[in-house]
Amino acid sequence: MNLVSEKLLNILEDEIKKFNKELNKDVKLVDFEHLEADLKSINDEIDKEKVFFSEELSLIDVGMKCIGTLIFWIGEHDHFIAGNWTKEEYERINQTFQGLLTQLTNGLIGISKLIERGLDYQARVLFRNLAEMSWLTLVLIYDEEWLRMYIQGDKYEKYFRPYKIRNKLNEIENATELPQSIKDELNKNRKQIYKFYSEILHNTYPYPILGAMVKRINGEENLALSLFGKITRYSSRTIHEVNTCIYLFILMFYRALGTLHKLKVEGENDEYFASKSIILMNTFIKGYQASLSKSEKAD
Template sequence: MIIDKVIRKQIAITLKQIQKYMKDITDKEIKLTLRDLDDIGKLVIERHNNSKKKINQYMKSEISLSFLGIVCIAHFSLAINQKEDSSRPLPSSWIKSEQQPDPNYIISNLLVHVTNHSLAILKLVCNGLDPSARVLLRVLNELSWLTIILSADRDKIVLYHKAFQDGEEENVWYKHFRLKNLNKNLSDIEKKLGLDVDQELLKILKENREKAYKFYSKYLHNCYSNIMIQSYAQSFENEEHLDFALFGKETVWSLDTLNNLNWILFYLIGILIPLFKTMHNFIPPVDNELWRYTVYLRHLFTEIYLYVIQLHERNGLFLDQVSVHSSKKS
């Protein structure tokens, strides 16, 4: 893990100095060596490899689904920001300022971060770092909601860009993009897309956004209960056994993390094309290869997501409430 030759040499020199100093003042030796640090690095790698084996053994379907969703979002990012105007869902003149950034470029870049955050969550889970994945899941929730709102609302994307120009990002965020505002904006969009035919669904979506935001904020803000509990990992083989999670340890709790990741991807992937059609009168052009692949991947991910949900229900596995209720209603 310590791979820089110059740093390794300096560590060896510094260790000798510390050892001499400690022996002079305590008459006791410190036997820490560079090889000991290398052994700790090997231990970290070994723990991560063991975690990957267990996660791959017990969560094959969730991991496969996550990767499929990540690939689909990546294609959306590429398809939205093509050069041809006919391939761009948002009006290029939506933001009128001196810089006049194309709003498609902004949405495309937001989806780059959705893709990369999702991939990071998947890798953290596989390495046994579930609490860290949940911190990022809180960020991803907010980012996916923001992407939808900025894609649908010209005033919001203008504010989002103008805040950067004016150095007012923090104030604008607090005023316009807090949970209360995000949730209201999303509910309004859902109604425009026709989801208000099922008021129960709208209620569930809104409530679950609030629950998810508050739940994962506990990880982001290092709440006492999370710090104390998540320093351990519940075993797959024995639910009553908790392993010390230093350097990472696979845990059955990662099932909830991956289910929520997959729900975020399912919701975002499902809503973007109907949003483009309803708000911007944009239908992905069939003669555009990148959009064709994006549409195919969207359909594929949606079908496999619902298939995995059915598998879970058939096997009696615990699923996150958001995923279960919403997939049934979709």
């Protein structure tokens, strides 16, 4: 059996001997090697099929790098948030946004890796957390009062329940000059994501059961059990919704940096990170819009 740990291999061999002796069986180590061969076959199939989503996943990769580079940019500014804050509060605010943006960046990496490994259902569970964190981050950068409450740490249950965060974000968007049709679409999109992915996260019947059955990308119409992972056509929806989440987040976040907080490029290091972040942002936006056009033509 292909175990990296010699200690575990020894334990396994001992357990085989005990099992055989107590129940008069004849289980051999080679039986477990057959299981390893089956798993390798599944993984080889996944490696061949995951290229099906390589172009779509590359857009998530650009968005991930955009947000990740943004962290270094705001990290160059001790006072990148407008308002009257103490030195200690500024330090906590900087740590807060770097922490939230880091979790968003790493969450995108995790989602991509899960999809590439044929674990779409698990990617959707992670996406639910990522989407909600992106909404929270936007509320905090737009509203000074909510930011003050958040960094105090002891009022989370009272003020930061998911529905309150969504309602606050609706209020923020309604105060912008965005067309009403876009505002309505944003609100509708958040409600749909929260409802659908919450039911997945909380294992509401029948989502875990249905989520274990997937449509293959090889053209077969019959559903297949996704045991140990399988690349599925369902991932197209997951990837699209993840990219939509990134798109809406970076549009609103960069808008806040420029219009509310007047973040400017100042030093040499600052310019290095800001330039990369802005270029990646524009690349993602155009790539996302191109993907929508491609999708409309396909329909």
